[in-house]
Amino acid sequence: MTPATDDGADTAAAPDPAPMRRSYEQNRIDEALHPDVTWPQLLGQWFAAAAASGQVGEANAMQLATVDATGRPGVRTVLAKSIDERGVAFYTNLRSAKGAALDAHPYAEAVFAWLPLERQVRLRGPVEPVPEAETLAYWRSRPRGSQIGAWASPQSARVADRAELEAAYADCAARFDGADVPLPPYWGGLRIVPEAVEFWQGRPDRLHDRLLFERDGDHWATHRLAP
Numbered sequence: 001m002t003p004a005t006d007d008g009a010d011t012a013a014a015p016d017p018a019p020m021r022r023s024y025e026q027n028r029i030d031e032a033l034h035p036d037v038t039w040p041q042l043l044g045q046w047f048a049a050a051a052a053s054g055q056v057g058e059a060n061a062m063q064l065a066t067v068d069a070t071g072r073p074g075v076r077t078v079l080a081k082s083i084d085e086r087g088v089a090f091y092t093n094l095r096s097a098k099g100a101a102l103d104a105h106p107y108a109e110a111v112f113a114w115l116p117l118e119r120q121v122r123l124r125g126p127v128e129p130v131p132e133a134e135t136l137a138y139w140r141s142r143p144r145g146s147q148i149g150a151w152a153s154p155q156s157a158r159v160a161d162r163a164e165l166e167a168a169y170a171d172c173a174a175r176f177d178g179a180d181v182p183l184p185p186y187w188g189g190l191r192i193v194p195e196a197v198e199f200w201q202g203r204p205d206r207l208h209d210r211l212l213f214e215r216d217g218d219h220w221a222t223h224r225l226a227p
Helices: 039-053 097-104 132-141 144-152 162-175
Strands: 061-067 073-079 082-084 087-093 107-114 119-129 187-192 196-201 209-216 219-225
Touching: 039 082, 039 107, 039 119, 039 196, 061 087, 061 097, 073 087, 073 097, 087 097, 087 119, 087 132, 132 187, 144 162
Parallel strands: none
Antiparallel strands: 061 073, 061 107, 082 087, 087 187, 107 119, 119 187, 119 196, 196 209, 209 219
């Protein structure tokens, strides 16, 4: 049985992806024009451009790659909630599949894919917990419905059907009725502390610009990579 969806797509008529291509001509990276730029500065500039473009649906969406305790990789999309010189932070149920993977191997890679701007940014490095005070401040800024959802959902666990989730949500909503929703003990923030950050800008004829910032001890080195 094929699960019902609302997009009306006919997968039998899916186009051949092989001939799909475009010429990337919007921008470039010229490190000679800004020889002293740092990766946090450039990432901030690119993130601001993506957010202001009106072309990127969720500029803070990033693909997060982890490795679980058995060595199997996993990739999913999460929302960055802090982007600064310390790294990139996101929040999650720490008992989820990604939480368990990062507990076993606290190292990750993430990709911001701002495709309408023909740009992407990759960053990788160790993962550390976000301080409790920072986590609590973010938790309090979340919509109440999202707070209740965090209590109701055993993220990544198997459930019988959607009705089970909705019943759990209703139970939690009743439990916290008339009161602030507390921070769950299993929910928190994780920050990728970059060791390497790569900026990719599409260019014509597949001669894309790739600029790598790589940490060497207490210093950062900058390298241009072949596309």
